[in-house]
Amino acid sequence: MRTATIVFAAYLLAIVLTAVWHRLPIGMIAQSAPDIGALTAAYLGLTARRGLAPAMGGAVVTGYLLDLVSGTPAGYLALTLALTCVIAYGTQRRILVRGTAMTIAFSGFVATVAGVLGWAVRVSQGMPRSAVSLELQYVVVGTLTTMLLGPPIWRGFRRIDAAFARTQRERDAALEGLAP
Amino acid sequence: MTLRRRLLDWILAGLLIVIPALVLRASLSARSPSRVDQAVLRVTAPLQAAVTWGANLVGGWWGKYVALINVEAENRELRAENEKLREKLAALSRRAVDIDALEALAALKQKSSADSLGARVIAAPMSPEFRVLRIRIDRGKSDVSVGMPVITAGGPVGRIIKVFGNYADVELVSDNAARTEVVIARTGGRGIMTGLGKTDSYACSIEWLERATNPEAAIKVGDEVVTSGLGATFPPGLLIGTVSKITGDDGMFQSVEVMPSVDVSRVRSVLVLLAPPPPPDPDAKNKKRSDAMFGARAL
Numbered sequence: 238m239r240t241a242t243i244v245f246a247a248y249l250l251a252i253v254l255t256a257v258w259h260r261l262p263i264g265m266i267a268q269s270a271p272d273i274g275a276l277t278a279a280y281l282g283l284t285a286r287r288g289l290a291p292a293m294g295g296a297v298v299t300g301y302l303l304d305l306v307s308g309t310p311a312g313y314l315a316l317t318l319a320l321t322c323v324i325a326y327g328t329q330r331r332i333l334v335r336g337t338a339m340t341i342a343f344s345g346f347v348a349t350v351a352g353v354l355g356w357a358v359r360v361s362q363g364m365p366r367s368a369v370s371l372e373l374q375y376v377v378v379g380t381l382t383t384m385l386l387g388p389p390i391w392r393g394f395r396r397i398d399a400a401f402a403r404t405q406r407e408r409d410a411a412l413e414g415l416a417p
Numbered sequence: 418m419t420l421r422r423r424l425l426d427w428i429l430a431g432l433l434i435v436i437p438a439l440v441l442r443a444s445l446s447a448r449s450p451s452r453v454d455q456a457v458l459r460v461t462a463p464l465q466a467a468v469t470w471g472a473n474l475v476g477g478w479w480g481k482y483v484a485l486i487n488v489e490a491e492n493r494e495l496r497a498e499n500e501k502l503r504e505k506l507a508a509l510s511r512r513a514v515d516i517d518a519l520e521a522l523a524a525l526k527q528k529s530s531a532d533s534l535g536a537r538v539i540a541a542p543m544s545p546e547f548r549v550l551r552i553r554i555d556r557g558k559s560d561v562s563v564g565m566p567v568i569t570a571g572g573p574v575g576r577i578i579k580v581f582g583n584y585a586d587v588e589l590v591s592d593n594a595a596r597t598e599v600v601i602a603r604t605g606g607r608g609i610m611t612g613l614g615k616t617d618s619y620a621c622s623i624e625w626l627e628r629a630t631n632p633e634a635a636i637k638v639g640d641e642v643v644t645s646g647l648g649a650t651f652p653p654g655l656l657i658g659t660v661s662k663i664t665g666d667d668g669m670f671q672s673v674e675v676m677p678s679v680d681v682s683r684v685r686s687v688l689v690l691l692a693p694p695p696p697p698d699p700d701a702k703n704k705k706r707s708d709a710m711f712g713a714r715a716l
Contacts, residue, residue: 252465256472260479288422290429297433301440302457306465311454312441319434362441 239401240281240295243394247277248302250390255306269378271386274303275351276344278318280394282325283334289326296322310364317355324350335413337388344387345380352376515685521570522688531652532691534560536567538684539584544616549589549681556689557583564650566690572656572678573597573644574687587687590657591619591677598648599623599657599675602641604634610642610657610675619677621658626671635671636660642675652690 251273258270278296285292300315307314325347334343353376359366366372395411402408444451450458519535526533536554544550554567558580567574567587575595579586590597593614600607608623626636640660646653658675665672 248461249464249468252468253472256469257476260472260476288426290426290433293430293433297437300437302461305454305458305461310441311444311451312437312439313444315437316434316441319437323430323434358441362445364445 239398240291242397242401243277243281244295244299244302246393246397247273247299248306251303251306266378266382269375269382271382271390272348272351272379273386273390274299274314274318275321275347276383276387276390277394278322278351279325279343279347280391282322282327283329284398285326285329289323292326293319293322313355313358313362313364317351317358320354320358321347321351324354334391340388340391341384344391345384348380348383349376352379514683518569518685522686525568525570526688529652529688529690534689534691535686536561536585536689537686541682541684546617547682548616548619550616551589551592552587552681552684552687554585554587554687554689555583556585557581559583561585561689561691566651567687568651568655568690569679569684569687571680572658573651574679574681574684576650577689585689589619589681590679591615591621591681595621596648597650597657598645599642600645601626601636601660602643602656604636604640606634606636607645607647613674619681620661621675621677622664622672623675624665624670624672626673628666628669628671636663636673638662 254270254273259267261267277299281292281295281299282289296318297315300313300318301311303309303314303318304311332339332343334340356366356372356376358364367375398411399408402411444454522535526535534556536556538552539555540553541549542551552574554561561577561580563577563580565577567576573590575587575589575592577585578588588595589612590610591612591614593612595612597610598607599610606626608626610621610623613620613622623642628635638660641656642658642660644651644653644655644657651657656678658677660673661676662674663671664674
């Protein structure tokens with residue numbers, strides 16, 4: 238239920254940002270919206286409690302819904318986010334994402350990873366690609382915007398986690414970013 | 418977590434990578450969305466439409482009202498820029514007019530065999546009705562002298578009546594003191610055109626124009642008036658104006674009003690004809706006509 242709520246929240250947020258982002262008076266940054274999918278997949282991977290599969294399931298569903306929202310071929314973002322989730326799960330026992338600076342840095346990391354993975358998926362599946370300079374520009378701008386919005390989005394996810402906590406201790410740990 | 422559960426977890430995770438990859442491959446080869454995609458879209462599309470509608474509503478409100486804060490400053494900047502560009506355009510237009518006038522003057526100078534000198538109009542006193550009464554040019558004692566005719570490509574302007582320092586005043590053909598020998602181009606009727614000296618127009622008049630017995634030869638409104646060359650002020654054949662009104666007709670003579678061809682209020686540069694009118698010869702009575710006419714001594 239917790240994963241489903243996070244996925245639904247991410248889906249809603251992605252729809253809102255897709256509709257709003259290009260209208261914001263933020264110049265060049267408006268070209269590339271924050272990678273909500275990457276943040277969600279990374280959060281699910283990083284906070285996977287009972288194994289990797291449920292988190293990846295959430296990431297795949299998020300990716301699939303975002304595929305439908307953004308009009309990319311079904312499965313493209315699902316695969317990319319599944320791989321992003323695996324990478325985030327791999328970092329789970331090595332780093333603790335806590336505090337604004339760390340959240341910003343980790344958001345930037347997952348946005349870059351998702352961008353590179355997306356490019357790799359496109360290459361492997363023979364999908365159309367832009368010029369390398371343009372791809373790089375999108376990755377850089379997307380990483381910047383994801384870093385900007387990373388902390389509030391993760392805070393929202395932690396609140397959802399806290400809402401599903403069974404004990405006060407779990408709740409505090411979720412809000413502090415100490416989960417799992 | 419037991420080994421079996423861990424193994425199962427990794428197998429499921431592997432499947433969750435393989436399945437999207439297969440879905441992606443299938444969707445790349447398919448031309449339209451699958452049934453599953455269509456079903457999901459049918460459920461999610463209303464939500465997406467509602468959110469987009471709300472965002473557009475807020476975005477529209479933002480764009481129409483809040484974002485207009487900067488528009489005011491931008492508008493001010495654009496107005497200032499527009500003002501500058503208008504000034505520049507006006508200056509360039511004035512320059513273009515000057516250049517046109519100078520080109521016409523240069524062509525006239527080339528065409529005319531008379532020795533002439535270009536001059537710029539530096540002042541033009543006006544009547545209360547905004548009609549130029551006289552013009553001042555930037556040529557003085559060293560260049561011009563009293564009596565020299567002043568013309569433009571459009572026709573005669575007047576003659577120099579005063580020279581002082583580096584400047585000279587030109588009496589216009591429309592001045593009430595000006596007298597110009599003219600000919601009606603169509604009929605050949607001669608007369609003396611005098612300025613009416615009006616402060617609200619440049620009108621001139623010709624009195625005592627002999628009326629031809631042939632009705633076709635009578636002067637009509639619109640007839641062109643040219644200089645006759647007599648009176649030694651202007652060279653012959655210059656268009657000086659057009660008959661604008663027949664003011665009198667007593668059966669023998671006609672009086673007409675003439676509108677000069679040159680709009681003096683727009684004149685920026687002129688040509689001064691340097692051949693002055695011949696001075697009166699004090700020995701004229703003593704000279705034998707044959708000397709002057711043929712240059713030969715009488716027997």
